[in-house]
Amino acid sequence: MSRPANLKYTRSHEWVRVEGDVATVGITDHAVEQLSDLAFVDLPRKGAKAEKDQRFGEIESTKSVSDLIAPLSGEIFDVNTEVIENLQLISLSPFDEGWLIRVRISNPAELKSLLSAEDYAEQLKHEEH
Amino acid sequence: MSTHRTASTIFEISRPGRRGILPPTCEPGLPGIDSCIPGHLRRQVPAELPEVSELDGIRHYTRMSTLNFAIDNTFYPLGSCTMKYNPRLNEVAASKPGFTHSHPLARAEEVQGFLEAMHALELILAEVSGLPHVSLQPAAGAHGELTALMMIRAYHLERGAREREVILIPDSAHGTNPSSCTIAGFRTREVKSGKDGTVDMDDLRAKMDPEVAGMMITNPNTLGIFEPNIQEISSILHAAGGLLYMDGANMNAILGIARPGDFGVDVMHYNLHKTFSTPHGGGGPGAGPIAVTNTLEPYLPVPRVVRSRDGKFSLSENHPRSIGKVRSYFGNSGILLRALAYAWAHGPADLRAVSEHAVLNANYIRAGLDGAYHLPYGAPSMHEVVFSAKIQKQFSVRALDIAKRLCDLGFHPPTIYFPLIVSEALMIEPTETESKETLDQFIQAMLQIARESETKPELLHNAPVTLPVKRLDEVNAVKTPVLTCCGTSPQ
Structure with missing residues (x-):
């Protein structure tokens, strides 16, 4: 699976697509692979506030339960409710149909802390044991 | 079968x-x-x-x-769980009518033998830990964690340090550690592991601040590695006013060899159902006694066994600074008797030998499988060894497939996907109670699976193939669990 170069990434394996003041957020192919068989995803309601580095939801696989960490702060104005019913969207298309939330960015300065695709790939190399 | x-x-x-x-x-x-x-x-x-x-x-x-796969019929190398043989002598001792016929509300003078046994076990656990005071009350390991954290909270509150509400936890910790912290009202802060799999000292220093109430550490850690900087970790914590808690899940590696109290631990729990050979899992219940320093002694839960000058024993509730009761009556006392029987049957020298053999067995397996399976950390192994199924993953075989295939070959699988910092982790703990022949059979089975992952990965994807229940649909089981049988449901 190719990892889009135009996206931003986090150390906790989320991706961010920035378009104007809107950020679309999902989890990476690596996260999907590590989690293996997905069982549940718990997403916030529309209108909830995302706070950078804080938990905005939860994803559960047969292996473990993991927090979903917000890469940026802002209002969550859209939630992909389709993935709740159909988790395959996340496993098969993590960077596209498997997106999770859309946030109206409240603090653009936070964008600086995100990783480039290259930096993210580098981090994964260090993580491998 | x-x-x-x-x-x-x-x-x-x-x-x-x-x-x-x-x-x-x-x-x-x-x-x-x-x-x-x-x-x-x-x-x-x-x-x-x-x-x-x-x-x-x-x-x-x-x-x-x-x-069933059980310790009585098969090798059970479930890492971090210390699934050792439960000697039948323990059962004989705990089945004595004087014990089984005593009532939890009996007056102290009617159960002097029982109380003396509890007192004797406290002394042994104090000696082994190097921490002078013990409570036998907690009913399991996580309960011991919670009890100790409540004592740490009481200690700080008595000093007016209300702001200390953070517990540091390494990223290799057991999941119960952060869970116990949350239930005790603390927040947790993760400390990273370094390249060698032990606590990253720079990260620890960076995470220290006046909010830190203490740190929970497992030693040897969940990778089966002894923390070489444990005394420095303790000094850093103490200098900043924090306390050091040790998760004693891995005590089977250091009995009679190293004492937590000597390397700077303030409070720890034992898992008697691991280290002291009492039944584990479905055969439980467990027991999670805690051992503490003189400083923490006043906060121990009640009741406490007290020995008076004339040699008589009683249960005392008169400890005003105590955190109170954590368990009804006197803990899981039948289990405590089994642990005492185990300790007495061995004696100090043989308890040390238990750990020496547990470490030897883990390293024998490590040497037998190194190369066929990836070893993520080079540090010497203590009582357990963690491999990664990284090599097998190239052939699309994962730790789960290897575990399921082991069932076909007659072994209980090791712990998989833990610790979380190792991808495709296989955590193997043989314990001291296995013979060389059994270890050899297990190594052969693991080598066979390593070959099969190259030559017939589809066999591993379908495993187990020889058991009455084949590969279960775990996703479906999680999503739509069927909790009733034969179409009936509870009224």
């Missing part, structure tokens, strides 16, 4: 009207059920109980027991 490898339930062999025992009919003249139990408290529809003969019932459960 039984040749009847079926897994039918007791309900499926039920036949209407079939009975095991026929109770005698009521003697004439006795009051009827209507006068004993009012109608509205009585069941209107008969309970849906299985109807089988006594022999069918016996055969069913005997067969079920042979289908």
Whole structure:
């Protein structure tokens, strides 16, 4: 699976697509692979506030339960409710149909802390044991 | 193993009207059920109980027991769980009528033997930990964690340090550690592991601040590696006013060799169902005694066993700074007796030998599998060894497939996908109670699976193939669990 170069990434394996003041957020192919068989995803309601580095939801696989960490702060104005019913969207298309939330960015300065695709790939190399 | 490898339930062999025992009919003249139990408290529809003969019932459960993977019938190298043999001598000791016939509300003078046994176990656990005071009350490891964290909280509150509400936890920790912190009202802060799999000292220093109440550390850690900087970790914590807690899950590696109290720990828990050979898992219950320093002693839970000058024992509730009760009556006392029997049967020298053999066995497996399986950390292993199925993953075989295949080959699988910092982790803990022959058979089975992952990965994807229950659909089981049998549901 190719990892889009135009996206931003986090150390906790989320991706961010920035378009104007809107950020679309999902989890990476690596996260999907590590989690293996997905069982549940718990997403916030529309209108909830995302706070950078804080938990905005939860994803559960047969292996473990993991927090979903917000890469940026802002209002969550859209939630992909389709993935709740159909988790395959996340496993098969993590960077596209498997997106999770859309946030109206409240603090653009936070964008600086995100990783480039290259930096993210580098981090994964260090993580491998 | 039984040749009847079926897994039918007791309900499926039920036949209407079939009975095991026929109770005698009521003697004439006795009051009827209507006068004993009012109608509205009585069941209107008969309970849906299985109807089988006594022999069918016996055969069913005997067969079920042979289908189980248990320490009594197979090697059980479940990492971090210390699934060692439970000596039958423990059962003999705990079954003495003086113990089994005593009542939890009996007066102290009627149960002097019981109290003396509890006191003796406290002294042993104090000696082994190097921490002078012990509470036997906690009913399991996580309960010990919670009890200790409540004591740490009481310690800081007494010093007016209300702001200390953070506990540091390494990223390799057992999941119970952060969970216990949350229940005790603390927040947690993760400390990273370095490249060698032990606590990253720079990250630890960076995470210290006046909010830190303490740190929970497992030593040896969950990678089976002894933390070489444990004394420095303790000094950093203490200099900043924090306390050091040790998760004693891995005590089986250091009995009689290193004492937590000597390397700077303030409070720790034991898992008697691991280290001291009492039944574990379905055979439980467990017991999670804690051992503490003189400083923390006043906060220990009540009741406490007290020995007076004349040698008499009593249970004392008179400890005003205590955090209070954490368990009804006196802990899981039957389990505590088994642990005492184990400790006495061994004596100090043999308890040390337990750990020496546990470490030797883990390293024997490590040497036998190194190369065939990836070893993520080079540091010497203590009582368990963590491999990664990274090599097998190239052939699309994962730790889960290897675990399922081991069932086919007659072994209980090791712990998989833990610790979380190792991808495709396989965590193997043989314990000291296994012979070289058993270890060799296990190594051969693991090598066979390594070969199979290259030559016939589809076999591993479908494993287990020889058991009555094949590969389960775990996603479906999580999403739509069926918690009833045969279409019936609880009323």
